[in-house]
Amino acid sequence: MFTPDKKIAQPGNIVEFERNDIMFKGKVIPSQCQRSVIVDLTIMDNLDEIDFEFDRTVVAHENYRIIS
Numbered sequence: 001m002f003t004p005d006k007k008i009a010q011p012g013n014i015v016e017f018e019r020n021d022i023m024f025k026g027k028v029i030p031s032q033c034q035r036s037v038i039v040d041l042t043i044m045d046n047l048d049e050i051d052f053e054f055d056r057t058v059v060a061h062e063n064y065r066i067i068s
Contacts, residue, residue: 002017002018002023002065003065004017004062004063004064004065005064005065005066007065007066008061009028009037009061009064009066010028011028011029011030011031012027012028013027013028013066013068014026014027014028014043014066014067014068015028015037015039015059015064015065015066015067016064016065016067017039017059017063017064017065018063019057022050022052024039024041024044024050024052024057025041025043025044025067026039026040026041026042026043026044026056026057027039027040027043028040029056033058035060035061036058036059036060036061037058037059037061037064038056038057038058039056039057039058039059039064040055040056041054041055041056041057042055
Protein backbone atom coordinates (compact mmCIF):
# COMPACT_ATOMS: atom_id res chain seq x y z
CA MET A 1 0.00 0.00 0.00
CA PHE A 2 1.34 3.42 -0.96
CA THR A 3 1.83 5.87 1.90
CA PRO A 4 2.54 9.52 1.02
CA ASP A 5 4.69 11.61 3.35
CA LYS A 6 4.01 15.05 4.80
CA LYS A 7 7.00 16.81 3.22
CA ILE A 8 6.59 19.47 0.53
CA ALA A 9 8.70 18.80 -2.56
CA GLN A 10 10.90 21.46 -4.14
CA PRO A 11 11.88 21.78 -7.82
CA GLY A 12 14.45 19.11 -8.62
CA ASN A 13 13.17 16.59 -6.06
CA ILE A 14 12.22 13.12 -7.29
CA VAL A 15 8.79 12.03 -6.07
CA GLU A 16 6.65 8.96 -6.47
CA PHE A 17 2.89 8.66 -6.41
CA GLU A 18 0.17 6.20 -7.26
CA ARG A 19 -2.54 6.77 -9.83
CA ASN A 20 -5.00 4.11 -11.06
CA ASP A 21 -3.03 1.42 -9.18
CA ILE A 22 0.17 2.31 -11.09
CA MET A 23 3.26 3.73 -9.38
CA PHE A 24 4.75 6.77 -11.09
CA LYS A 25 8.07 8.51 -10.49
CA GLY A 26 9.08 11.94 -11.71
CA LYS A 27 11.06 15.11 -11.19
CA VAL A 28 9.35 18.15 -9.70
CA ILE A 29 9.59 21.16 -12.01
CA PRO A 30 9.21 24.84 -11.06
CA SER A 31 5.64 26.13 -10.89
CA GLN A 32 3.46 28.61 -9.06
CA CYS A 33 1.18 25.91 -7.65
CA GLN A 34 0.45 26.28 -3.95
CA ARG A 35 -1.34 23.02 -3.16
CA SER A 36 0.38 20.74 -5.66
CA VAL A 37 3.49 20.17 -7.76
CA ILE A 38 4.03 19.59 -11.46
CA VAL A 39 5.92 16.36 -12.08
CA ASP A 40 7.93 15.54 -15.22
CA LEU A 41 7.50 11.80 -15.80
CA THR A 42 10.09 11.45 -18.58
CA ILE A 43 12.62 10.03 -16.09
CA MET A 44 10.59 6.80 -15.99
CA ASP A 45 12.11 4.05 -18.13
CA ASN A 46 8.73 2.39 -18.71
CA LEU A 47 6.60 5.48 -19.41
CA ASP A 48 5.96 4.32 -23.00
CA GLU A 49 4.68 0.96 -21.71
CA ILE A 50 2.22 2.66 -19.36
CA ASP A 51 -0.70 4.01 -21.34
CA PHE A 52 -0.47 7.54 -19.93
CA GLU A 53 -1.32 10.42 -22.24
CA PHE A 54 1.08 13.08 -20.97
CA ASP A 55 4.71 13.31 -19.86
CA ARG A 56 3.85 15.84 -17.11
CA THR A 57 1.14 15.79 -14.47
CA VAL A 58 -0.07 17.71 -11.42
CA VAL A 59 0.05 15.94 -8.05
CA ALA A 60 -1.40 17.33 -4.81
CA HIS A 61 1.04 17.62 -1.91
CA GLU A 62 -0.83 14.98 0.09
CA ASN A 63 -0.55 12.39 -2.69
CA TYR A 64 3.21 11.91 -3.19
CA ARG A 65 6.35 11.05 -1.28
CA ILE A 66 9.83 12.42 -1.86
CA ILE A 67 12.39 9.75 -2.72
CA SER A 68 15.38 12.04 -3.41
